[in-house]
Amino acid sequence: MVEINSGYLDLVPNYLFKDIADKVKALKSSFPKAEIISLGIGDVTQPLPKVCILAMQNAAAEMGKIETMRGYGPDFGYPFLIQKIQKNDYQDVGINIQEDEIFVSDGSKCDISNIQEIFAKNIKVGITNPVYPVYRDSNIMAGREISFLPCREENNFVPEIPEEKLDVIYLCSPNNPTGTVFTKDELSKWVEYAKQNKSVIIFDSAYKEYITNPELPKSIYEISGAKEVAIESRSFSKTAGFTGLRCGYMVVPKGLNGYTENGEKISLNKMWARRMATKFNGVSYVTQRAAEAIFSLEGKKQVSEIITYYMNNAKILKQALEKMGYTVFGGENAPYLWLKVKNGSSQEFFSKLLNQAFLVCTPGSGFGSEGEGYIRFTAFATRENTMKAIERLEKVKL
């Protein structure tokens, strides 16, 4: 008799966004002609940069000729892409990361959910509340108990350093869902905490391109000593519209160690390399060429235009919501707006928007108990739909 992984029984029945998609689908079948606008799931709407399209078409053509076709690529990514990441995302901002510390992947969701595999089952995991559900669910699936770090309005949605010793802590900045961004001081405290406790920080900076304030850190490695305690995960999804292409990367510094039961140091870089060589087979060559193109001069210009477009959405939406009397967080160095619901629960507010205005948001309670009383809006819709959403919001009866 084959026994199942009982961790799965402790999950809520559906992955959050699948649950919302099902509700929207149900509405669509009742009102087939309804024009539903989504500011819910953080999916992009703008076309990919032109440089990426061209790079993909050229790469596809290469695959059709025997002289230039490519089979299995390097497990951790092609050097042409790794070197561009190393230079542009790190070296140019004064951070020294080596090529073999960068692992190209098919996106942040996979990296962030798989990284826990290299740790023991009995480690203490610290996760903010509210949170991107993947941190939580991947650890529940692995049978771990989680310590939640509340992020509330009174703390500016920044988790406080806990008294207890946590072994692995997931931090996300710019934050999904609250739109909060760590200051260097706040992040330094966490790096210090991790050093003292020999903990590891999983730093998710998928939205780093949305930081406009130069005082705010885009990488955890801007904090001195972070390379001894932190893994950094990044994605091209929200940078250049790769949600449908799948490419990201993770940095696992060689100075970062875990420990055996007996206290022997083990390189986490080597463990992750082993994991990726054994259970992954690289990212499509065509996709890696598209990712490389983002780092060209023309690519950077095109990416910057897309980011500006979405950030203007965020600005327009935030101003309009505040004019309607809502309290709104985020939306300034982040593509997410965290709106305080006026009365009722997150779910009730979600249902009102969906049913009265055919408008999709994400109920804050889906991100954890501390998300109750909030909903998340994204800035990733088209300008037209963002404006329409505002018009509809003005008419909703609460």
Added chain:
Amino acid sequence: MVEINSGYLDLVPNYLFKDIADKVKALKSSFPKAEIISLGIGDVTQPLPKVCILAMQNAAAEMGKIETMRGYGPDFGYPFLIQKIQKNDYQDVGINIQEDEIFVSDGSKCDISNIQEIFAKNIKVGITNPVYPVYRDSNIMAGREISFLPCREENNFVPEIPEEKLDVIYLCSPNNPTGTVFTKDELSKWVEYAKQNKSVIIFDSAYKEYITNPELPKSIYEISGAKEVAIESRSFSKTAGFTGLRCGYMVVPKGLNGYTENGEKISLNKMWARRMATKFNGVSYVTQRAAEAIFSLEGKKQVSEIITYYMNNAKILKQALEKMGYTVFGGENAPYLWLKVKNGSSQEFFSKLLNQAFLVCTPGSGFGSEGEGYIRFTAFATRENTMKAIERLEKVKL
């Protein structure tokens, strides 16, 4: 202090093919001008079918226009691809598989290594010896003990039904590395065994397109009752040269159950759906369009030409090796040749070929203890290199 997953300490230091790649790299640096021929790692050399190139270029163009760009796709694959798989790979050969039993992925290696996650840690896992290392390593990483099922010449490299009760059994046909293909009778015995013991068979049929004998089963679902006990994994890598693109699929039938500690039935289809929705984010839209194109009339013709090309390599290589006095298995309904080493170990034979002939094979011992005394050749080289390899083999001093 963050403790590591001790399962990793039980692995051999390097993933097999990475180890070989390192040795080849070392040789290259000693003899920069040497023309090294690889019949080692099972990587393809023929360009992708033209229909796939065109499909990718069109899909890339779509991603560049706001009207047609696609963000997140369905977690389990686009219906356009799932329906083609359902019809061509199953319905047309008389097997009824439903759309929501098919999960499109970024390749067999990922599926095969991730599937063990949905089972309890304490299950008994049965793995053939020799074996594709991923079955073994993914279970060692998860901390499981493995029962090995020896596949020897005297049994025609087919594992015998064991006395003990195994909960999950990995079977691969056409087999990597031995090139053996299960007959319907042999496979039926395993299905019967799994039914009796409430076990699950993970059936890896990545090489099914290489079966030319119509009596041999391409799918485990050709065996009556298999949908109650088997998961089937398939890949476009060896079918249409997708090793550098990454696309495959897994079938998890809805009639397949696991059990809680208390004996309660749990749908494995639902568990896998939860796993994929939580820890995966779909395959590149561009890649899925390429995969879809394989199933067009023109696509099937182009795929068939590629398969014939490789199978002719296998035939030529096998005949030449037999003429040289070697005993060779496989290579008839499989792209792998399993050669009995005349004297010395697998590793010694590997080193002789590499150093004397600049020819790469895979030492059988890398696939498990029962692989000792054998080496694996692949049929995936170009014709030209296959012929050159034969010439060089004739001159090797054993």
